Amino acid sequence: MTYPTLRIAIIGAGNVATHLSYALKKAGNRIVCVYSRTGKSAKLLAETLQTDYCTEVELITKNVDLYIISVLDNAIETVLDKFVNCKTLICHTSGTTGIDIFKNRIENYGVFYPLQTFSKTRNIDFSTVPLCIEANNRQNEKLLVNLARSISSDARLLNSEQRRIVHIAAVFACNFVNHFYVLSEKILRTRDISFDIIKPLIQETARKILQNNPIDMQTGPATRNDTKTIAAHLELLNSWPEIKKIYSFVSQNIYKQTVDE
């Protein structure tokens, strides 16, 4: 299936803006302008996309089918103030900011939230990234869904509350998980043990849940209520009170959950 290609202006030049605009361009859309407050970021992204850039919202090309706002959540409102009376479809890419932010300001609006973690140094295959879509009417919804389908096989309609819940779930499954990788690396480093030793375990832990319910995959001392091992671990963690606190707290939660199920 082919999708109509769009003329798009990208507002923002962070990780989401960068990876999303690459994918949109690759699917045949034209990124006609990149905006960022920071000239350097705007220029860098625009050069990669072979397009124009600007550092003032007023200078963004008007001749587009869609504006995609991909800035920090608390900067969205400031950007929107510059779009009063704009008739063109505008969407943001935030998980937590509701669609209501557009209400009574903008005529045509929506949300285009890619559920993935984006880092500068990593290429992302968008074809499996879930894209969560919401819009103020059917026509705009259709346009955004078609755009989503042009880059991913997983376009979904989610309302703002569902999207916020998904974002919280993502914070646990990604940001908090990565924090535990960080702590794990830190613990190993104190004994000069390479983080490499733990990598096969991390990969298997992630792969396990592809076909299984995570609750059935829970292993470790806390699940078994192996108090002897837990006590030995807590003793070794005496020199890191913060890590010890987390160990104790999460272990208790795992045990409670095991008992509850």
Place this chain on the structure above:
Amino acid sequence: MTYPTLRIAIIGAGNVATHLSYALKKAGNRIVCVYSRTGKSAKLLAETLQTDYCTEVELITKNVDLYIISVLDNAIETVLDKFVNCKTLICHTSGTTGIDIFKNRIENYGVFYPLQTFSKTRNIDFSTVPLCIEANNRQNEKLLVNLARSISSDARLLNSEQRRIVHIAAVFACNFVNHFYVLSEKILRTRDISFDIIKPLIQETARKILQNNPIDMQTGPATRNDTKTIAAHLELLNSWPEIKKIYSFVSQNIYKQTVDE
């Protein structure tokens, strides 16, 4: 390279015992006996391995090169009490129990700790599983290292304290990570959103650290100190005080760590 094959008795029939004995048999070793207190587990594993089983330690075949004790940490001592005056090499597979547990009881001993998460329903490719080896002398060390190399490309010598540290790191990187998958699934379930939506994110989060330092891969509201998003999330978590507490606690830790680095 070929390795001498051994006659091995497996003491225990849990997940580690099961997966390890499969791998050892596949590499050409003979599992001559399986012991478990629970007749059913012993029988099941013995049948798969096409070998004998028993439910009393005294009945375990004496004619072996190696006993592998793979039982819960707090049951190791009770098993060892039955091996007084035994000259044959005995090892355990525990991450946290030190090698000292054998001292003044057993003549030839060691540790054979596979650093991986084992579930009943999952096949494990042992070829990349780090095997942490320790022994009471060079000869026993060599035997265990060779056995490890016959099933994995990653055999390492680790002393008991290093192994305990590795085990703690594994608790964070696996058990605690899985707990966050559990919470994530729980949060999504309250709004009837399938856990599938979060799976590409989980896979990418795990893949990212293969080539990168986890600290450089940290993303999310807490790293950015995005207090608005954090406040919105905490409000949505009001109905789950325990999850809210974890969210708040881990977010603070991530922020502190971001500032410290």
